[in-house]
Amino acid sequence: MSILRPFDATDVLRFHSVNADPWTATYHNGYYASYLAQWPDWCIAAQPAFGDSVGAYMIAKHEPPAPDPQHHGHLTALSISPAMRGLGLARVFMAMLERLSSDGSAGWPAPSPLSPPPPAAAAAEGAPAEGANGNSTPDADEPPQAPDGTDCVDAFFVDLFVRCNNHRATEMYEKLGYSVFRRVVDYYTGMEGVGSSRDELDGFDMRKSMPKDTAGRYVRANGRDILVSPDQVWA
Numbered sequence: 001m002s003i004l005r006p007f008d009a010t011d012v013l014r015f016h017s018v019n020a021d022p023w024t025a026t027y028h029n030g031y032y033a034s035y036l037a038q039w040p041d042w043c044i045a046a047q048p049a050f051g052d053s054v055g056a057y058m059i060a061k062h063e064p065p066a067p068d069p070q071h072h073g074h075l076t077a078l079s080i081s082p083a084m085r086g087l088g089l090a091r092v093f094m095a096m097l098e099r100l101s102s103d104g105s106a107g108w109p110a111p112s113p114l115s116p117p118p119p120a121a122a123a124a125e126g127a128p129a130e131g132a133n134g135n136s137t138p139d140a141d142e143p144p145q146a147p148d149g150t151d152c153v154d155a156f157f158v159d160l161f162v163r164c165n166n167h168r169a170t171e172m173y174e175k176l177g178y179s180v181f182r183r184v185v186d187y188y189t190g191m192e193g194v195g196s197s198r199d200e201l202d203g204f205d206m207r208k209s210m211p212k213d214t215a216g217r218y219v220r221a222n223g224r225d226i227l228v229s230p231d232q233v234w235a
């Protein structure tokens with residue numbers, strides 16, 4: 001069992017069991033702090049139910065600001081410690097990212113057919129939004145209910161970069177509906193711990209369309225054959 005909670009600035013002192021992994025990059029503290037300052041909702045940690053270490057985390061963001069036509073959710077880091085792999089945690093983190101990146105209709109938690117309509121929808125249907133006490137004002141001790149989608153940014157797609165030789169992660173992302181958009185030659189050149197083969201140095205830019213990309217303009221079928229340089233990615 002694990003507990004999902006916001007990533008905290010002091011988690012950099014507790015995530016060694018996750019980052020002692022050759023596929024996981026460790027950045028300087030200011031890097032994590034800048035994400036927490038700008039996109040706190042997009043940075044999530046999982047800790048074991050009995051212990052205060054960090055067993056897994058996701059660091060993500062959205063950019064460039066809407067209404068830019070390239071507005072998208074971006075996965076910066078996703079890593080699960082060996083002891084917590086295979087439990088579905090990566091799937092849950094990705095679903096949370098997709099929900100935030102979409103209009104709220106994608107990702108997790110999936111709307112249940114049994115759940116009541118959100119207040120906005122209820123009001124549109126002419127029904128007053130009621131608390132558990134039957135009044136239109138919610139009970140003071142009721143947990144606040146955020147209407148679906150209020151924290152979601154309705155971007156066009158989600159993307160991430162992954163080393164071409166990280167087959168485990170690439171296969172997992174494909175299973176989750178991501179596809180290669182382009183291969184970035186030398187994306188990881190110069191990074192600590194990276195070898196010298198082409199597949200270690202290059203990265204796949206993988207993407208998944210969000211509901212706003214109705215025409216599928218931000219994904220392509222033959223992405224593995226499209227080679228670009230890092231300059232073209234950051235242009």
Ligand SMILES: CC(C)(COP(=O)(O)OP(=O)(O)OC[C@H]1O[C@@H](n2cnc3c(N)ncnc32)[C@H](O)[C@@H]1OP(=O)(O)O)[C@@H](O)C(=O)NCCC(=O)NCCS
Nearest residue numbers: 023078079080085086087088089090091162168169171172
């Ligand atoms: C890749 C990684 C994130 C997977 O995490 P995980 O918690 O074990 O993954 P999950 O249990 O949530 O699995 C999600 C889906 O991917 C699949 N999957 C997981 N590992 C897989 C593997 N080795 N090969 C193929 N599919 C795999 C699962 O079967 C699951 O699909 P399912 O629900 O249909 O069964 C984890 O191994 C990891 O942290 N690796 C090191 C860091 C890394 O590579 N991060 C990605 C860099 S971008």
